[in-house]
Amino acid sequence: MRASVFTPAAISSFFAARIRREDGSPIDDPLEAGAVGGGFALRAGVRTSASVRLREGGGIRIRVLINGREEEAPTTRAAASMVLGRIGVPGADVEIRHESSVPIGSGFGTSASGAMGAALAISIAMGRPLPVVEASRVAHAADVVSGTGLGTAEGLVAGGIGLVVEPGALWRGRVEKIPLPRSLVVVAVHFGPIDKRMMLRSPDALEGANRAGREALRRVLASPDVRTLMSEARRFAEESGMGDREMLSVADDLVRAGALGATQNMIGRAVHAVVRRADLGRVVAEASRHGGDVIVSGIHDGGPVSWSRGRADPGGWAGPSGAPCSRPGRAGYWTAT
Numbered sequence: 001m002r003a004s005v006f007t008p009a010a011i012s013s014f015f016a017a018r019i020r021r022e023d024g025s026p027i028d029d030p031l032e033a034g035a036v037g038g039g040f041a042l043r044a045g046v047r048t049s050a051s052v053r054l055r056e057g058g059g060i061r062i063r064v065l066i067n068g069r070e071e072e073a074p075t076t077r078a079a080a081s082m083v084l085g086r087i088g089v090p091g092a093d094v095e096i097r098h099e100s101s102v103p104i105g106s107g108f109g110t111s112a113s114g115a116m117g118a119a120l121a122i123s124i125a126m127g128r129p130l131p132v133v134e135a136s137r138v139a140h141a142a143d144v145v146s147g148t149g150l151g152t153a154e155g156l157v158a159g160g161i162g163l164v165v166e167p168g169a170l171w172r173g174r175v176e177k178i179p180l181p182r183s184l185v186v187v188a189v190h191f192g193p194i195d196k197r198m199m200l201r202s203p204d205a206l207e208g209a210n211r212a213g214r215e216a217l218r219r220v221l222a223s224p225d226v227r228t229l230m231s232e233a234r235r236f237a238e239e240s241g242m243g244d245r246e247m248l249s250v251a252d253d254l255v256r257a258g259a260l261g262a263t264q265n266m267i268g269r270a271v272h273a274v275v276r277r278a279d280l281g282r283v284v285a286e287a288s289r290h291g292g293d294v295i296v297s298g299i300h301d302g303g304p305v306s307w308s309r310g311r312a313d314p315g316g317w318a319g320p321s322g323a324p325c326s327r328p329g330r331a332g333y334w335t336a337t
Contacts, residue, residue: 001052003124004307007117008045008300009102010109010155010162011186012266013038013233014240016213017150017206018167030144031137034167035151036217038178038229039109040186040272041159044297046110047099047307048117050080052125058091060084066098066114073098075149078142079115083122083130086138094122102295105193107265112152115139120304132157132303133170140169160301161226165217178224180301185280187259188272188295189250189287212240230261230274237264247271250290257286 015037020026027033062080064073076096084092096118102108116139123130130138136153143149151173155162158175166174216232234251237243243264251262254273262273270292275283280296287294 001125001127002049003121004047004049005117005120005124006045006047006305006307007113007120007156008041008043008159008303009100009113009297010041010152011039011188011272012107012109012152012155013040013229013263013272014213014216014236015151015266016210016217018210019150019206030141031169032172033144033150034140034154034164034169034173035213036164036167037151037213037266038161038163038217038220038233039155039266040161040274041155041300041302042102042108042186042297043300044101044295045300046101046113046117048114048121049097050118050121050125051095052089052122053093054089055091055093060089060092060094062094062096064096064098066104067100073114075111075115075139075142075146076118078146079119079138080122082138082142083119087123087126087128089126096121102188102297103190103193103268103270103293105195105268106190106270107268108188108270109149109152109155111146111148112139112143113156115142116153116156116304120306124306135304137169140173157303159303160299161229163217163220163224163229165221176221176224178220178226178229180299181226183276183278184226184260184299185275185277186272186295186297186299187254187275187280187283187287188265188270188297189254189290189292190295191247191269191292194267194269209236209240209242212236215239226274227260230263233263234261237266242266244269250287250292253286253290254283258282 017035119135119138139153161178163176216236247264254262258279259273
């Protein structure tokens, strides 16, 4: 039994976490913990294929490959275990293959995206398809318990330019969207992964981000457009203490080259800029000058897509001439615009 799903990548531009109650006690329910914030769903993303082979004797064995390499992938494994438990599968061999056209561990939301893709693909393969919101709840819980994210899954449902305005899994959490001008493209520059798990579990490390993130959200909601979001995200990076000077210098260079706004991915050693298609060439040229991997993607104004081989790939990647790249993850690769 096999099924495949595309889920968008999701860049977080700013955030404020909620992992403790007002009295300081920790929130133990992963569906209640979460974050508010804003960011972008991308046409670049994760294509997930899942195969399930039932077997007698009980026990679940899960194998995860990312871009052809076997990986631990704790968030995907957690989501797969949750879905199999929900369906009531006593024993199975499960193989999950992720093909990601964005970098891993760099603020592109791949942990939640892969987890949501796995939840959907497994449930479809088993003939027990989950509704998208339920799959997002699984991905949210898996992201929180694995320490890889706090609110990305909600953005994967909303798509476009999304705002999480109440923390927690849907429908405890609440999302809004900023109108999407069709002429906009996201240009990102990636310099390497970081491990953010300890940071996302530390109230002290998050104190500055929470204060700055709540203020950023308040100002964006007062003037909900992409320019406001990007200017507030840039301010958030400074005021929260989460911004890296090198990353923010790159972001400022992209704005000088013509981007509407740019800031650091939250959380990762990567920068993203929002660009009009008419200005794309100049911004990409500037991005390429900094030596990182350059990613160019349209904004995905929707949620996950079930697909099969032989159909058009909703998450395909292409070079600036429209020619497909040889594989994701190589230096200087491009993604779908």
